[in-house]
Amino acid sequence: MDNALILTHLEAGVLTLTLNRPDRLNSFNDEMHRQLSEALTLAERDDKVRCLLITGAGRGFCAGQDLNDRNVSVEQQAPDLGLSVERFYNPLIRRLTTLPKPVVCAVNGVAAGAGAALALACDIVIAADNANFIQSFCRLGLVPDSGGSWFLPRLAGHARAMGMAMLGDKISAQQTLAWGMIWQVVAADELASTSQTLAQHLATQPTYGLGLIKKALYSSANNTLDQQLDLERDLQRLGGRSDDYREGVSAFFAKRPPSFSGK
């Protein structure tokens, strides 16, 4: 497809989704949302997909919402941004965080606004050393959406979250790494290979168990220790019934590398 705004490529269990509007720094419009949603449906339904890798085409990762679609003149009625959040951004973040498979994000350049939130909503984030993160909402009188206001304080702490959200400064990849917001920074020309290698490794791992880990970690945000202990019991019960658990244990005793099916 020539005009695909999301490129999809499935290989060795890794579904790579490339945001593909390089001339607009991969900013979102409605059509791109629709294509991304279709790609996510594939990731959700296809058992062959055991890891999702999200990256951007060209020099940016994602500049958030395309403001060309948001130009409001004085005569016009104010647009309902809540509707767009409800229809596109919220389902996207919900689907990524509840996808029972690992999601890797390779941030190849600027990640601004909802683009930054999208990256931070992924399970493992690797950034190129020339990438940066901008909470640009405050410059337009808006609020960090797409989970931004949830992820920021959890990843960076209250003070840094407030600073980022209210000042809208450009934060370098190195800085986000130092603050513990992302997993790794690599040289720009190594980003693609490093992230592919990592995603391919994850795709050979016990996918079902990784899905349970994701659930446990996300649930911890609104559980007390007591509730979380109960949840861990339940998830461990499920993990213990998986094929991969058997395989893992028998490989351990046979001193051979395990061969996980993801079930």
Added chain:
Amino acid sequence: METPLILRQQHQRVVTLTLHRPEARNALNTPCLEQLVYLLEHADADTGVGAVVITGAARFFAAGADLHELQQQDLPAALTDRRPSLWQRLAQFSKPLLAAVNGYALGAGCELALACDIVICGESARFGLPEITLGLMPGAGGTQRLIRCVGKSRASQMVLTGEAITAASALQAGLVSEVCVDALTLERTQQIAERISLQAPLALRAAKQALKQAEETGLSQGLAIERQQFVTLAATDDRREGIAAFFEKRTPNYQGR
């Protein structure tokens, strides 16, 4: 019997009935309701059964009544409909009835859950009465049972907007008693049912009747009924067995007498 729309499974004293109309998202059409009532009445008469669990599929508990049936129904047909008497017979089931809900419990599906004594649901569960959006209203206890467990404002909001609520809201409102991980909903419900099924049958029956009376009567009359049920148990062998087993630190062996 014609094609089974409900699968029956028994483990020790617990019967699990699984709604099985996947092509219709487990919509409760009349044949389905008939089979359910038939199976419940059998379980009621079977002394080998202590409790019954009703469940559906992973994504749907039951997505309402059958709209095709309703579409064809005119006023005379509505007046002579068999469904209300089926629902009544279902409500008369005298043993503990549990619902294990994953996914959508809408319309009649929600009303079925409401008719159960205990509802356990998974995190994916959604409860709603969307009848109003079709120019209808709940017709199988929805307006009555819901308001008694969740209170006026929330019940009215659900009935009048037709919007569903999440598992977490349902727990908070008292519509369900536990929320668990989806993959364990049925197992957890069966665990509770099993525990119940090991109790003295006559005591369960009396306790359930007393609980149901709470919705029918005022407090003083309810207390009188409770007392009456309590006293009738005094004459049972199982009561002596239960108390004796407690003192002798052993598991009671109930006979249902």
